[in-house]
Amino acid sequence: MNPHSATIGADDAVLNADQLERIHAWWRAANYLSVGQIYLLDNPLLREPLLPEHIKPRLLGHWGTTPGLNFVYAHLNRAIMERDLDTIYVMGPGHGGPGPVAAAWLEGTYTEAYPEITQDADGMRRLFRQFSFPGGIPSHVAPETPGSIHEGGELGYALSHAYGAAFDNPDLIVAAVVGDGEAETGPLAASWQSNKFVNPARDGTVLPILHLNGYKIANPTVLARISPEELDHLLRGYGHTPYYVEGEDPARMHQDFARALDACLDRIGQIKSRVRAGDTQRPRWPMIVLRSPKGWTGPEEVDGKQVEGTWRAHQVPFAQARENDDHLAILEQWMRSYRPEELFDRTGAPVESVITLHPAGTRRMSANPHSNGGGLLKDLRMPDFRDYAVPVDTAGTATGESTRVLGTLLRDVMAANMDDFRVFSPDENNSNRLDAVLEVTGRAWNAATLDGDDHLAPDGRVMEILSEHTVQGWLEGYLLTGRHGLFSCYEAFIHIVDSMFNQHAKWLSTTNGIPWRRPIASLNYLLTSHVWRQDHNGFSHQDPGFIDHVVNKKSDVIRVYLPPDANTLLSVADHCLRRRQYVNVVVAGKQPQLQFLDMEQAIEHCTKGIGIWDWASSDGGQEPDVVMACAGDVPTLETLAAVTILRGHFPDLRIRVVNVVDLMRLQDDRAHPHGLSDQDFDALFTTNVPVVFAYHGYPALIHRLTYRRKGHGNLHVHGYQEEGTTTTPFDMCVLNEIDRYHLAIDVIDRVPRLRDVSAHAREQLRNALIRHRSYIREHGEDMPEIRDWTWGGDPAFPPDALR
Template identity: 45%
Template sequence: MPGQELYQPNPPPEASLLPDSVLELQPHVDKEQHLDPPTLAAIKKYRRAALYITAAMIYLKENTLLERDLKPEDIKPRLLGHWGTCPGLILAYAHLNLAIKRHNLNMLFVTGPGHGAPAILSCLWLENSLAKFIPKYSRDRKGLHNLISGFSSRGGFPSHINAETPGSIHEGGELGYALAVSFGAVMDKPDLIVACVIGDGEAETGPTATAWHGYKYLDPAESGAVLPILHVNGFKISERTIFGCMDDKEIISLFSGYGYQVRIVEDLENIDQDLAASIEWAIHEIKRIQKAARTHKPIIKPRWPVIILRTPKGWSGPKELNGKLIEGSFASHQVPLTNVKTDKHEFSMLKEWLESYDIHSLLQKHGEPIDEIQHVIPWDENKRMGMRKETYDAHAPLELPLWSDSEVKKGSQESCMEVVGGYLLKVVASNPKTFRIFSPDELVSNKLFAVLEAPNSGRNFQWDIASRNKGGRVVEILSEHTCQGMLQGYTLTGRTGLFPSYEAFLGIVGTMCAQYAKFVKMARETDWRRDISSINYVETSTWTRQEQQRIPNGRIPDNGFSHQNPSFIGSILALKASIARVYLPPDANCFLSTVAHCLRAKHYVNLMVGSKQPTPVWLSAEEADKHCIAGASVWKFASTDGGVKPDVVLVGIGVEVTFEVIAAAALLRKLVPELRVRVVNVTDLMILSGSGSHPHALDEDAFDALFTKEAPIHFNYHGYPIELRGLLFGRKQSDHITIEGYKEEGTTTTPFDMLLCNNVSRFDVAIAAVRGGATKNPKVQVVAHQLIAGLKHEHQKAAEYARANGIDPPETFVTPVFH
């Protein structure tokens, strides 16, 4: 029957073209006598206890320890959970416990199949980690009942690993990111090992495929190690997995090509001996590689261990139902028996399944695990994977240099990114083990190259002889997903990172960021997780410029329509208000202030948007500090009479569009001096949110004071106008607000023509000002039509000049001067 293939631990290589010698690449281990009989018996009992608890969590609301005959009323009204992956997770967790005890390891467990939460929760209960953080899950009968009955119910644990799960640093809801998170977690933690289980469904994702290269960014002298365990159980929700259809030759060839040593564990009759010996081999290899690097005899391109664990999906559960396979097929992926409450046959199958584990023989009188099971668990609580401080209380605040010491001169022309790059170099020098930059191969292009100038601050790419064993602070890999995953792992284990990227491609990690924000939200709602640094994005190479070089005379940029997309701003705006922060600093000094603030901040997702090209420095360090603290201010130098009693308010949000607002104000001062203009710059986008909807939102009085109650307001915005409309919704001034922003126009053209195409140029701003001012000022009203016609003509002339000459009019980039 289609989809009901039997479980095959080693699929036949009927069409394989690979030579038999490939199999010789698998290291030999002595798996026959690795565990002594008492330990072998103990590990089997540990697994039985965890398997029972896991299955019971999915099904039982009452009679959770089978202390009387099971009845349909004992079954939960809604059956939620994923059984199929759980037996393999429990197997791995149990044996890693033995390795921790044997070698006194510092180890974290990252669960790629996050939907296997019942497996991890059962292990956490057995080791008493749940009770440490959540007393109602005490290691006794009452605590176990609470765990089983409350699972996937309101007030209990969800069916996916999340921040409420002790020991977790990975959400696991959206598959593909566990391995990258693991590599980030061990950076700068030389004594830490992260055991990462990757499901064979998850292994099909693009992010996982790239993350296998993560060890090439680990310096074994300064960082820990990741032990990947690829769990191949053969099936996804309703289909075979790619890896489940690969034979030994293919698996070994693939991972040997990635640079790993591969050990396949699949002997079901001796699975405990096989896995124990293989983990022992892996730990030995990790220590061998690290010792060589730490005694100044590094192995060139070391081959780190990876374990391929093959077990049947849903192992030890129901074998078949109505002639269809369950164990060893996709049918065990979620709830193997779905009608137990109403179907007598399924009910009897469930009863037989649960009783097969003989839970009563595995618990003592008061419900705690028997001594044999506890023998598997590390005696030192600090070594238990659910109690590791790295996962909940490891925050190391940065030692930040004064940003004002990096101040650039007011009135000069400076690149925000170049100036910030110089400041980040100082941050690296002050925090050599707690700060890293994760960049998708764009650091130099984004003009943050100053970070690479000092010793130990360059790139950390272990396969390049130029950067190997140099302790570099920059990880550059052309995978936004891997950068994001590493940044998350680094942040959630106590450090601080920065993710600079081209604006157009930062949206690639939008869903990852949303998953991470959910983790942070839930972490903040626990009473036992402590501080974590904010996760920080720098978005540059924006649509307003596109080019990769400087702009002498506004030449045509190197990139086109493909490099235009400010949508990541909207992704951040959609996050929980308590977490989301979006900043658009208007100049280099403001950007310095913003970066310093974000690197200090905790628990947020910070997005900073700025230009890499030289632009005017409008504010001194002191002025920038005040401006950034306020989030927005009236720029008196560009306003009529300092902004008093305006006919119209012009608002710039973003570097280049603010320049155009100021240029428009200067133009209007010449063309129509009767028009009274107030210029406002907004650097903290969230202040525009409706009153009370965001912690930074202006209350009504403050909003009125900044933007006035009645004057027309025109926003010149860097992002999509719809984002601003959403923020401003409900404000009393909404009927006299106009907004222009990016509208998906303009391809390979000059920088100023990009602004013209999207109606955010000085001419467009001036037209909006005249229209708005004409409703308030009779003197403007009588000349409005003539002025608007003239401004439209100038708009057209500038566009034609760019098309004819390939550059913008010479005066376009001249900084306006006000007298």
């Protein structure tokens, strides 16, 4: 069998002879360019015999999935032109990177983005040389690839990204190729459920294409080895009607795939028309299952071992083309089998029969505006966050639920932006106290409903599914295609998406250096139900370490905020929702808590990101005896309570209270754009007095951020020590020694002039800790003096306040 023949009987044809010839020619061209990227440094059109010096010294990349990806791309191009479709291409098998690069070059988009990669022989040589080469581009689908919204560095997110792109894009079709290796991941398995959250009247359409080529690096794939009946039951159980295309004869496969694709697009059109006419029944969406050989059209055999159709085709089918004459001959024979002289003219440009297969302008999938979403992004219409202020007449005397207050702001942001803003949560927005948004929209839901269900609606804009991966993937796809959103999550379980955050942060950092990539809206995390208020759920729900993970990323894309009360949270949220090209992490509790700053104070404090709270300090502008610093709502409360204790015992003690909202202010300005200069840092914290720092998370991070500061040796951080259980809120603080009593004792121990006069105060603090432990074990709640504590305004609290 000639793997590159493309003839079929007219009685069985869906494509006419011209269509078939053009599709096959485009596929051959894309495959040729893909092989060239993996292997060649020079001689791109094989106009002379292939020599060892034409071969790259290090052969990197993945061939096995690439011809299937190119095959699908060619057929989508035909459909786009015939039907004038608005389509983007999400490639789950990300290491098929040579394919989309080849497609973008054939479509001319690559040259538009990178003028030095011209559509001629020299440009082709540059295209080949840069692939997986120092100073070039990665081997997978990456930000550098025009038309991509999906980083190919990890697997599992093709469908969730595709659905995120489709939300609120009613005319968009997202073709999402799911690799059969990718289909084994948990995130991908959960994301099949996304079709229950699509509103056909308002949203676009995802067309899943499950690509079964049988193998991963060495192992077979599960879905390729189960029976056809079992696979069919699985996909229908997910809510799809699958169309099957399988074989290895290109002629037959072209016709079969064209037939299946037309049937899917016809079905999508029928569904859209029916729903827009008023049918409310959830549709069963079409999908395609493409079963093709691994490394299709590649060498059948190398060194006496089968390659095509086996795991050996997964990466580089043979790796000694530079050193082994037999391998070199196989490579030349392989590349010449695509007949490049028929595909590229004398200058090296694609011939007319190839370039006429792709659509024009922005209908090209590599140039579709949705794949460069910053170009479509509009600023949010934002209400004035000051209008949602919590009244604060006296600091630390009234309580409020910070995230519930934020919910009222988000409600009105939603109401003003009903086509490009959504809130996402795996834990339910109600649990995170953001339920005010349900006053203007429902929860997106297109499955069955029952009497008594709460705010379920096909056109809802609150996105809830108990899969952190799926929620993150939806939001990323939504942002990357030019919209805005917010992701609220329990703090301990945001770790589930650590690797997804990694990839998104890397995408942002990379695109900062790609001029044609337009900035997108920031990815905003609200971490609530945090470590200090997970006393009821216990140790499993207590982990503030996501901040440490985030801070590992480049400083040009990450920001971390710890607002201590509702008004600072409002100010921070307004700032984050307006920003572009960042990952913003905001940590704020949802439980009732004391409020400290009125709105004008909050704005001033958040603008600085860090500052002295004069109303809580007693240094009077002089050098303090101690600096008491805090970052986070509960650490702030406990610090202020410790201040009242200390000032009651030692009225002449000079205490400076420093509160941190923007955590990156602690880093120096050489390491982070928000970092303080050494002069400003030293002015706040001094260089020679002890600093007792109560921090929301793991103490080591504060030391890491400040290790280059002059006074770093004076810094003593209290934070989470991996001590936790099911207990009371205050006991969580005690177990980890960030409570008021431990903080006060630490100050006493570190201020030299207190050591000889503090015995009675120290004893009372220790006794208070003993009483606390006894009380909670008998009553099951914190002592009244803890539960009911407020900032009294008068610093002269008597020592017997502890009795």
